[in-house]
Amino acid sequence: MMKKELSTEQREELLGILKTRFEKNKHRHKGIEWADVLANLNANAVKLWSLSEMEITGGEPDVVGYDANTGEYVFCDCAAESPKGRRSYCYDHEALEARKEHKPANSAVAAAEDMGIEMLTEEQYRDLQKLGKFDLKTSSWVKTPANIRKLGGAIFCDRRYDTVFVYHNGAESYYAARGFRGVLKV
Structure with missing residues (x-):
């Protein structure tokens, strides 16, 4: 350990x-x-x-x-773009296990847990965007509601055209420009 x-x-x-x-x-x-x-x-x-x-x-x-x-x-x-060291991850462990080939190095949920932080919720992501302009070129996975995840999906957010967008993808997908943002109370 x-x-x-x-x-x-x-x-x-x-x-x-x-x-x-x-x-x-x-x-x-x-x-x-x-x-x-x-x-x-x-x-x-x-x-x-x-x-x-x-x-x-x-x-x-x-x-x-x-x-x-x-x-x-x-x-x-509060990095301008989704954290570089946390990109190219699928959403969670279940999605990682579902991939037969070209598996990413980790999942966003597992990485957050390993770091001792929480992934942002959609609401927290929107609140962050009130403090600045984030993810103008990247996107960030956010905590996905159980009903969406149960159906195989996951959600992510970004900011384009001065608007915060929420999208969906298969939870097993991963992209070089998508990571996740975390929150921690101290």
């Missing part, structure tokens, strides 16, 4: 990256102070590891909200 903690050096480097991104993008988290976010990060090494995985795979995680019920800050992948 993989050890889910960062060395002191990795931790300090990541915290520096997150702080710089936080300060450059204040419009994403109005009314939230970095010192408060940092206190939560320092109290949770496993979630810091998950944020590191988001960063390593190209997600550029940043704070996009605060959950007053739990006292947690909401981080989301």
Whole structure:
């Protein structure tokens, strides 16, 4: 089993990256102070590891909200395009197993689980798009409702013509320009 903690050096480097991104993008988290976010990060090494995985795979995680019920800050992948290190995945394990040939390296659902994050829902994806323009050239798998998945499909989103679109595909499909975005509460 993989050890889910960062060395002191990795931790300090990541915290520096997150702080710089936080300060450059204040419009994403109005009314939230970095010192408060940092206190939560320092109290949770496993979630810091998950944020590191988001960063390593190209997600550029940043704070996009605060959950007053739990006292947690909401981080989301804010890279302009779907994270490069998470593309060319089919939707889930069942879809991966259904492919007879040309199997992708992983599925979006499994990769998110391995990273300790959640895939965005359609609603969360639409909320993210209110903070900027994302996926102008790529697309991102989103959590698919059970009734759609049961019928073999999965949904993904992107932004074209200044509009957020939701599409469907067979869950076993995968494309070089489609990845997934994640969310993590810390």
